[in-house]
Amino acid sequence: MKLLLTSAGIKNDSIRNALVDLLGKSIAESNALCIPTAGYGHPSGSPGGAWRFITGQSSTPMCELGWKSLGVLELTALPSIGEERWVPWVREADVLLVNGGDALYLCHWMRQSRLVDLLPELPEKVWVGLSAGSMVMAPRIGEDFVGWKPPTGGDETLGLVDFAMFPHLDHPSLPENSLADAERWAAGLGVPAYAIDDQTAIKVIDGEVEVISEGHWKRFTP
Incomplete structure (x- = not known):
């Protein structure tokens, strides 16, 4: 699977160009599924927040980019309908657009639904994460980002990349997301990490990492 891990969606032309490059065709030719889970x-999540994400009326551009088709894949529903129904939906899509929120909750439902088990079979599929939708790919998120607590405890996520992410760096509405906060967070992780602002994304293809940015970011080495 090809990854575009963003802090706040497709916020600038550089990130949009990276998305088109990963798709291998235009957005208007691509079929998308969005995951609001x-x-x-x-x-702070709400039904209204999910609606704004799906309808493209949030401040984090994902669903409103002009896709050929757009559907909703709600992970909490998948265990009750059977893989023979939903797996073809995922296989037929070009891209999965994954909303932010709580990374551990998302991780739990990716495992419960078994979506995570399908991902290795989809090398050409594109995953576009937004905040928690990006963080879930890391080995862990750090105690600072633990909100919803999984049954197993801890802060471990999927580990499909070997680095962690600190999104919304220096966001004016998030005083706890300063560079000093990110440095303290990274010091306790034991894995490489990136702090990225909302104008930055991380592209990953076959383990090769490239930072795409019109803003600012910093890499931390354990």
Whole structure:
């Protein structure tokens, strides 16, 4: 699977160009499924937030980019309908657009639904993460980002990349997301990490990592 791990969606032309490069065709020719699940696990999540994400009326551009088709894949529903129904939906899509919210809640439902088991079979599929939708790919998220607590405890996520992410660096509405906060967070992780602002994304293809940015970011080495 090809990854575009963003802090706040497709916020600038550089990130958009990276997305088109990963798709190998235009957005207007590409079929998308959006995954709103993570939003329901976050304390500030709401039905209205999920609606704004799906309808492209949030401040984090994902669903409103002009896709050929757009559908909704709600992970909490998948265990009850059977893989023979939903797996073809995923296989037929070009891209998965994954909302922010709570990364551990998203991780839990990726495992419960078995979507995570399908991902290795989809080398050409594109995953576009937004905040928690990006963080879920890391080995862990760090205690600072633990909100919803999984049954197993801990802060471990999927580990499909070997680095962690600190999104929304220096966001004016998030005073706890300063570079000093990110440095303290990274010091306790034991894995490489990136702090990225909302104008930055990380592209990963076959383990090769490239930072795409019109803003600022920093890499931390354990």
